[in-house]
Amino acid sequence: xxxxxxxxxxxxxxxxxxxxxxxxxxxxxxxxxxxxxxxxxxxxxxxxxxxxxxxxxxxxxxxxxxxxxxxxxxxxxxxxxxxxxxxxxxxxxxxxxxxxxxxxxxxxxxxxxxxxxxxxxxxxxxxxxxxxxxxxxxxxxxxxxxxxxxxxxxxxxxxxxxxxxxxxxxxxxxxxxxxxxxxxxxxxxxxxxxxxxxxxxxxxxxxxxxxxxxxxxxxxxxxxxxxxxxxxxxxxxxxxxxxxxxxxxxxxxxxxxxxxxxxxxxxxxxxxxxxxxxxxxxxxxxxxxxxxxxxxxxxxxxxxxxxxxxxxxxxxxxxxxxxxxxxxxxxxxxxxxxxxxxxxxxxxxxxxxxxxxxxxxxxxxxxxxxxxxxxxxxxxxxxxxxxxxxxxxxxxxxxxxxxxxxxxxxxxxxxxxxxxxxxxxxxxxxxxxxxxxxxxxxxxxxxxxxxxxxxxxxxxxxxxxxxxxxxxxxxxxxxxxxxxxxxxxxxxxxxxxxxxxxxxxxxxxxxxxxxxxxxxxxxxxxxxxxxxxxxxxxxxxxxxxxxxxxxxxxxxxxxxxxxxxxxxxxxx
Numbered sequence: 001x002x003x004x005x006x007x008x009x010x011x012x013x014x015x016x017x018x019x020x021x022x023x024x025x026x027x028x029x030x031x032x033x034x035x036x037x038x039x040x041x042x043x044x045x046x047x048x049x050x051x052x053x054x055x056x057x058x059x060x061x062x063x064x065x066x067x068x069x070x071x072x073x074x075x076x077x078x079x080x081x082x083x084x085x086x087x088x089x090x091x092x093x094x095x096x097x098x099x100x101x102x103x104x105x106x107x108x109x110x111x112x113x114x115x116x117x118x119x120x121x122x123x124x125x126x127x128x129x130x131x132x133x134x135x136x137x138x139x140x141x142x143x144x145x146x147x148x149x150x151x152x153x154x155x156x157x158x159x160x161x162x163x164x165x166x167x168x169x170x171x172x173x174x175x176x177x178x179x180x181x182x183x184x185x186x187x188x189x190x191x192x193x194x195x196x197x198x199x200x201x202x203x204x205x206x207x208x209x210x211x212x213x214x215x216x217x218x219x220x221x222x223x224x225x226x227x228x229x230x231x232x233x234x235x236x237x238x239x240x241x242x243x244x245x246x247x248x249x250x251x252x253x254x255x256x257x258x259x260x261x262x263x264x265x266x267x268x269x270x271x272x273x274x275x276x277x278x279x280x281x282x283x284x285x286x287x288x289x290x291x292x293x294x295x296x297x298x299x300x301x302x303x304x305x306x307x308x309x310x311x312x313x314x315x316x317x318x319x320x321x322x323x324x325x326x327x328x329x330x331x332x333x334x335x336x337x338x339x340x341x342x343x344x345x346x347x348x349x350x351x352x353x354x355x356x357x358x359x360x361x362x363x364x365x366x367x368x369x370x371x372x373x374x375x376x377x378x379x380x381x382x383x384x385x386x387x388x389x390x391x392x393x394x395x396x397x398x399x400x401x402x403x404x405x406x407x408x409x410x411x412x413x414x415x416x417x418x419x420x421x422x423x424x425x426x427x428x429x430x431x432x433x434x435x436x437x438x439x440x441x442x443x444x445x446x447x448x449x450x451x452x453x454x455x456x457x458x459x460x461x462x463x464x465x466x467x468x469x470x471x472x473x474x475x476x477x478x479x480x481x482x483x484x485x486x487x488x489x490x491x492x493x494x495x496x497x498x499x500x501x502x503x504x505x506x507x508x509x510x511x512x513x514x515x516x517x518x519x520x521x522x523x524x525x526x527x528x529x530x531x532x533x534x535x536x537x538x539x540x541x542x543x544x545x546x547x548x549x550x551x552x553x554x555x556x557x558x559x560x561x562x563x564x565x566x567x568x569x570x571x572x
Contacts (some may be wrong), residue, residue, distance in 0.1 A: 037297055061402045097191070097571040104540075104567025106426060108136040111565060133559050141170040147192075156201035166190040188343065189217040196230070206243075208232040216340045221351055222262065223254040224339040234273075241275040251338055265294040267336045271312060279318070286312035290334040298363060298392075308334035308363050323375050330368040335395075338359035342413065346554060349411045362415070363392040383426040392417050396472055398506035398514070399555045411554070412508075418448035418471055434486050439478040446471040473554075474499040475522070495527040498522065505555035522551045524559075541566045 102113035112135050118126040127149045134142035147164030169442025172186040196210030211511020214226035227250040234243020249268040253262040273286030290308040292298075298306035317326050335341055342351045393415040424442035429435075448471055478500040486492045500522040507517050528542035541564065548562040 022101075030428075067137045099572045100569065101572075102567060102569040104565040106565040107563050108560070109563050109565055110134050111567060123153055125153070127151075136139050137560060139171055139557055139560075141168070143168050156203070157197055157199050159197045161195045162193070164190075164192040166192075168347070172348060186347075187219045188347070189215075190340070191215045191217075204237055205235050206233070214340075218339055218343060218351070224338060225254070226250070226253040226338070226340075226502065227252075236275075238274060239278055241273075241277075243273060245271040245273075247271075247338060251336065253339075262339075263294050265292065265336055265338070267292045267334075273312065280321075281318070282314065282316040284312070284314035288312050288332055288334075292334065292336060292361065306334070306361070306363075308332075308365070310334070310365055325371070325373040326371075328368075328370040330366060332366055333362075333364045335362040342395070345395055346411055348554060348557065349397065349412075349413060362394050364389065364394075364502045365392065366390050376486075379430050381428045383428075385419070385425070389420045389422075391420070394418065396506070397554075398472075398508055416448055418446055420447075420471075421445040436484040439480070441477065443477045445475065446474070447478075472504050472506045472516075475503050477501045490532050491529070492532075494527070496526045496528075498524040503552075505552070507555060517555060519552045519555065523547065523549050524551070537569070538569045540569065 028232045098118070099116040100113065102111070104111040112131060112359075114128070114130045116128045118124075118128075126262055129148070130146045132142075132144045134140070144167045145164065147162065149160060149162035150159040151158050166189070168188040169185055192212065192214045194210055194212030196208065196212075198208040198210075199206045206228060209232075210230040212228050214224075214228065216224040218224070225570065227249045231246040232243065234241060236242075236534075247267075249267040249269075251265045252283075253264070255262070268291045270289040271286055272289075273284060275285075276283040288310045290310070290323075292306040292308070294304050314329045315327060318324075319326060339351055340423055343350055367387070367389045370386035371383060374382045374384075376382070380425045394417070396414055396416055397411045398414065399411050422442050424440065426440040427437070429437045479498070481495075481497045482493045484492070485494070502521050503519045505517045505519055506514065508514050524545055525547055526542065526544045527546065528540060530538055530540040532538040543562070543564045545559065545562050550558045550561045552558055
């Protein structure tokens with residue numbers, strides 16, 4: 001019975017399977033027809049709006065420092081102080097503010113500074129700046145500057161454009177032995193414009209391309225047209241960097257003085273380099289390849305072509321982590337010999353002679369230094385070093401006196417070769433944020449050849465031709481010392497002092513002849529204080545050269561002596 005039932009069920013299943021197979025063979029395609037009875041109207045369901053109050057973060061954008069032009073500073077003798085001693089007002093905390101106005105006045109002194117940054121949603125920025133410094137007296141000097149720069153920020157690069165104007169006016173005793181009343185003032189102008197683009201992305205390959213034009217106008221001499229271009233290209237990762245920097249400069253002249261003979265000059269500077277950085281070692285290997293056209297032969301057999309290579313090497317080894325470092329560096333320089341360079345060296349120069357030179361320009365084939373840094377305590381840093389510099393055709397000057405008086409007629413340029421050795425040290429100490437001390441000093445050794453322009457038979461020969469450790473217009477030692485004390489959040493004081501040894505000046509007297517004149521040592525003591533009313537506003541006062549000890553900036557042109565400034569500084 002059980003077997004019969006099983007057989008019956010199996011027979012039924014087989015019949016069902018056969019039936020399905022027969023249907024599948026007859027109709028293998030499934031067809032469906034959908035009939036739409038009415039139009040479909042989709043409805044978007046309303047949703048609640050999420051509207052929380054966002055936390056707005058104000059970016060901490062520090063105020064960009066206003067960089068003063070230094071071309072008009074006094075002749076550098078190491079750390080020569082600028083005769084325009086203006087208050088620094090450096091004690092206000094760096095709040096995230098975009099603007100600053102600093103104005104001060106005092107005994108025969110005026111000072112004004114303005115700076116402002118505008119940022120537009122990380123796409124555009126505009127920087128505006130202006131400054132004016134002046135002192136009045138027998139040797140008056142006024143310097144002013146006005147400029148702007150616009151930057152357009154893209155995702156991988158910044159495009160920028162900037163213009164700047166500078167003016168300098170000063171009393172000039174005499175011009176080419178003519179009475180002072182003819183030319184009581186001399187005025188210098190400098191108009192600058194630049195445009196460029198630089199990479200800002202995170203790619204390993206970086207670049208900077210810039211071109212610009214400067215018009216340096218020296219009253220009664222000439223207009224110096226300067227076309228300048230930069231091209232920097234480099235690659236870097238976390239440890240290695242390599243690249244090349246190229247600089248092209250072209251000078252052309254429009255003459256005011258009919259005696260001026262100045263042909264166009266062109267300079268090309270190429271600096272290939274390799275750099276290595278890790279936790280303990282910094283290494284920079286490069287070379288400066290300078291080539292000037294129109295300045296005489298130097299390391300070249302081609303007429304009016306100068307080739308002046310120099311090293312560009314830096315090395316620093318962190319032997320003991322942030323405790324003891326040793327370092328060494330060597331570089332060099334070759335000057336084009338421009339109107340701006342000469343008057344930056346000494347604003348009282350008669351530059352007709354210098355621009356007419358056909359000899360090679362001032363060349364420094366090597367300027368080397370070696371030293372070590374020691375941090376015996378967390379707040380104390382000591383830097384001790386020694387150096388050697390070799391100058392070829394270095395610019396020097398001598399003063400010429402009038403036939404009928406003891407006043408200075410003008411300064412003339414001349415070139416000579418000399419060597420300089422130096423030893424020096426710097427010390428930095430700070431106690432929390434209350435006291436900060438910076439002291440640095442140098443001692444120099446010079447060696448130069450006798451001046452060929454002086455008659456060896458002259459009784460002044462021995463005095464005018466200084467050999468051994470002296471050279472004209474430079475001291476044998478100098479010291480800088482600065483103390484800053486932040487008494488509390490409101491009061492701050494500082495003392496800045498400069499000392500330098502005596503210098504020798506080369507003076508051509510008529511009709512006596514040339515001689516060496518010793519200039520007394522420099523002692524310049526300055527003190528100042530500030531009271532911060534709040535984070536935006538501060539008042540300050542400063543007294544410079546309070547010993548009223550005048551010194552010669554150049555032979556015949558003395559410093560101002562005691563003077564003071566009282567001012568206010570507002571950040572906004």
